[in-house]
Amino acid sequence: MSPDSLPADDPIVRTHISEADAAPLLVEVTRGDMVESVHRGIVSVVDAQGKDVLSLGDVERPTYPRSAIKPLQTLPVIESGAADAFNLSETEIALCCASHNGEPIHTERVIPWLARLGLGVDNLECGPQLPSSVAAAHALIKAGIEPTRAHNNCSGKHSGMLTTALHLGEPVKGYTEADHPVQTRLIDLIGEMGEMDLSRTARGVDGCGIPVFGAPLRGVAYAMARLAAPDGLSADRAAACRRIVKACANNPLMLSGTGAFNSVVLAETGQTCLLKGGAEGYYTAALPEKGLGVAIKVDDGASRASHAAVLAILIRLGVIDEEQKSRIEAACSSEVRNWAGSLVGFIRPTPAF
Amino acid sequence: MSPDSLPADDPIVRTHISEADAAPLLVEVTRGDMVESVHRGIVSVVDAQGKDVLSLGDVERPTYPRSAIKPLQTLPVIESGAADAFNLSETEIALCCASHNGEPIHTERVIPWLARLGLGVDNLECGPQLPSSVAAAHALIKAGIEPTRAHNNCSGKHSGMLTTALHLGEPVKGYTEADHPVQTRLIDLIGEMGEMDLSRTARGVDGCGIPVFGAPLRGVAYAMARLAAPDGLSADRAAACRRIVKACANNPLMLSGTGAFNSVVLAETGQTCLLKGGAEGYYTAALPEKGLGVAIKVDDGASRASHAAVLAILIRLGVIDEEQKSRIEAACSSEVRNWAGSLVGFIRPTPAF
Numbered sequence: 001m002s003p004d005s006l007p008a009d010d011p012i013v014r015t016h017i018s019e020a021d022a023a024p025l026l027v028e029v030t031r032g033d034m035v036e037s038v039h040r041g042i043v044s045v046v047d048a049q050g051k052d053v054l055s056l057g058d059v060e061r062p063t064y065p066r067s068a069i070k071p072l073q074t075l076p077v078i079e080s081g082a083a084d085a086f087n088l089s090e091t092e093i094a095l096c097c098a099s100h101n102g103e104p105i106h107t108e109r110v111i112p113w114l115a116r117l118g119l120g121v122d123n124l125e126c127g128p129q130l131p132s133s134v135a136a137a138h139a140l141i142k143a144g145i146e147p148t149r150a151h152n153n154c155s156g157k158h159s160g161m162l163t164t165a166l167h168l169g170e171p172v173k174g175y176t177e178a179d180h181p182v183q184t185r186l187i188d189l190i191g192e193m194g195e196m197d198l199s200r201t202a203r204g205v206d207g208c209g210i211p212v213f214g215a216p217l218r219g220v221a222y223a224m225a226r227l228a229a230p231d232g233l234s235a236d237r238a239a240a241c242r243r244i245v246k247a248c249a250n251n252p253l254m255l256s257g258t259g260a261f262n263s264v265v266l267a268e269t270g271q272t273c274l275l276k277g278g279a280e281g282y283y284t285a286a287l288p289e290k291g292l293g294v295a296i297k298v299d300d301g302a303s304r305a306s307h308a309a310v311l312a313i314l315i316r317l318g319v320i321d322e323e324q325k326s327r328i329e330a331a332c333s334s335e336v337r338n339w340a341g342s343l344v345g346f347i348r349p350t351p352a353f
Numbered sequence: 354m355s356p357d358s359l360p361a362d363d364p365i366v367r368t369h370i371s372e373a374d375a376a377p378l379l380v381e382v383t384r385g386d387m388v389e390s391v392h393r394g395i396v397s398v399v400d401a402q403g404k405d406v407l408s409l410g411d412v413e414r415p416t417y418p419r420s421a422i423k424p425l426q427t428l429p430v431i432e433s434g435a436a437d438a439f440n441l442s443e444t445e446i447a448l449c450c451a452s453h454n455g456e457p458i459h460t461e462r463v464i465p466w467l468a469r470l471g472l473g474v475d476n477l478e479c480g481p482q483l484p485s486s487v488a489a490a491h492a493l494i495k496a497g498i499e500p501t502r503a504h505n506n507c508s509g510k511h512s513g514m515l516t517t518a519l520h521l522g523e524p525v526k527g528y529t530e531a532d533h534p535v536q537t538r539l540i541d542l543i544g545e546m547g548e549m550d551l552s553r554t555a556r557g558v559d560g561c562g563i564p565v566f567g568a569p570l571r572g573v574a575y576a577m578a579r580l581a582a583p584d585g586l587s588a589d590r591a592a593a594c595r596r597i598v599k600a601c602a603n604n605p606l607m608l609s610g611t612g613a614f615n616s617v618v619l620a621e622t623g624q625t626c627l628l629k630g631g632a633e634g635y636y637t638a639a640l641p642e643k644g645l646g647v648a649i650k651v652d653d654g655a656s657r658a659s660h661a662a663v664l665a666i667l668i669r670l671g672v673i674d675e676e677q678k679s680r681i682e683a684a685c686s687s688e689v690r691n692w693a694g695s696l697v698g699f700i701r702p703t704p705a706f
Binding site for chain 1: 561691
């Protein structure tokens with residue numbers, strides 16, 4: 001469904017998912033002798049010239065890329081001059097791209113950064129969130145401390161947005177509103193990077209309060225390919241792209257957290273792969289050495305499936321070798337275990353995928 | 354796929370889910386203007402004479418019914434005479450059928466029951482589990498108390514199995530093993546109730562350590578229909594069925610927990626519906642007034658989808674009216690909210706479903 005063909009009078013624009021047009025099976029969950037559950041989804045791999053390298057399912061289907069495009073959303077922080085004006089460290093640039101697990105290593109970097117801007121946690125317009133890190137969450141609960149907005153997995157991205165708004169003299173209050181320049185600038189930029197007309201696509205609100213927009217999966221993959229291989233872009237943007245890839249490669253723990261899939265993969269791949277997950281089964285990857293971009297959306301939104309699917313794609317593309325795969329799987333289990341700890345099944349790519 | 358046609362040489366028996374044979378769309382998750390994610394699944398509604406009332410998708414597909422058949426698994430506790438020999442209360446019979454949330458109202462009933470058997474928590478062969486109840490889990494974490502096997506959502510079912518084994522003079526140790534009479538008796542009984550040959554179907558291990566077996570969805574629905582309307586069964590079994598339905602209707606909080614979907618629905622329906630959820634997107638219902646059984650399996654295993662799907666079926670069958678639906682939805686939201694608490698989307702049946 002192209003943006004132009006969206007039925008303007010439909011209160012809820014339907015996705016392309018229909019009885020007759022099911023997405024391919026990507027991942028299966030086994031238990032004992034049988035496949036117990038399956039996950040369908042769509043995959044697009046595109047090069048920086050916009051050529052399709054791999055397309056599974058309807059890659060023109062509009063999707064909300066959610067947090068999987070945070071590396072792209074970090075471009076204005078650098079391009080605007082805000083990062084340099086406020087002396088953002090490489091770690092802080094990585095935090096702009098993060099869906100972090102709310103560990104002290106994250107919150108203890110966000111809070112002084114906000115202080116340097118003359119702002120505080122209350123200026124973040126994301127809601128408070130119990131950390132995804134079990135250890136961090138239990139530590140808060142044990143101490144009787146309520147989570148704050150700094151614990152929200154998006155607090156780094158929001159700090160980046162505040163940095164940009166401050167630097168450009170835009171209002172700090174309301175920076176998450178759909179008509180605030182921070183947000184309109186982002187939609188224009190991502191449309192540009194993916195050569196997509198996003199002016200009339202679906203709109204919604206993300207978990208952290210910023211606008212989300214429907215974007216064809218293929219366009220998101222293309223935008224990631226250009227982030228990976230930015231030679232064709234303006235010199236300023238190309239430099240910003242390279243700075244983002246390097247910042248994430250050098251700070252894998254900032255992107256997600258201790259033992260978390262996204263961080264474990266980044267620690268293995270370094271500058272060969274900027275991987276980024278998003279809610280509802282989304283993943284993107286920018287592959288600088290291959291000059292490719294990847295976008296994956298699992299139909300049902302399950303992260304267990306998007307992890308398995310993106311790992312399979314990285315192996316298929318030769319980004320990760322078998323030894324790295326074993327280390328990643330040892331750290332982030334693809335096994336199904338029962339409460340007593342016994343191995344009872346596997347989460348794995350389907351044979352056809 | 355009938356049990357007889359299972360390829361014996363396939364190390365993992367595939368489910369019937371294929372590219373060309375996708376299950377129908379049951380539930381959609383919207384965000385703003387767009388459907389963001391969808392869930393497919395299969396639904397069977399059968400009467401006590403084995404007549405199909407509603408079939409969506411391949412209802413002969415083998416599935417693991419998981420905890421959704423706990424009411425059927427409670428039959429031997431009563432039929433064997435164990436329940437009467439050990440004076441099980443109606444609350445304890447309801448706990449046999451429960452996937453409880455590990456609240457004190459559950460654990461404080463399981464522990465004295467085991468003591469009455471001359472046993473303790475260590476005789477439970479399920480692993481320890483942090484309570485699904487957020488309040489109960491936080492209370493344990495705050496107090497620095499590790500969860501025990503009594504907190505496992507299946508501790509009531511396991512206590513029932515121990516009660517039966519003790520009464521019949523069977524070994525207490527190893528009651529979760531596939532060849533223990535407690536387990537072989539259950540597979541025979543459920544095959545009988547659903548008129549299914551389960552002797553050669555897939556086997557696996559459940560989250561709580563007991564064997565699971567592949568069973569066609571339709572057979573599970575039929576077994577639930579006979580639990581609901583047991584007139585055609587032996588007098589002893591019919592009485593046991595009625596006792597189970599009554600115990601669950603009178604103790605809705607035992608089945609799941611405070612504010613939990615399964616318990617909230619049971620509190621509304623009373624003896625008109627024995628609803629029971631299981632892992633990986635399974636739900637069953639026994640509808641005594643209608644003489645029907647229901648079984649639902651969501652392909653991807655998501656509970657947000659199985660809740661929405663079974664609620665839609667109960668409404669379609671006239672078990673729940675609009676007023677009850679509103680009260681259930683007020684207690685167990687079908688809304689998608691962001692971290693700041695704003696309404697951003699809905700989890701709801703697809704228009705065609």
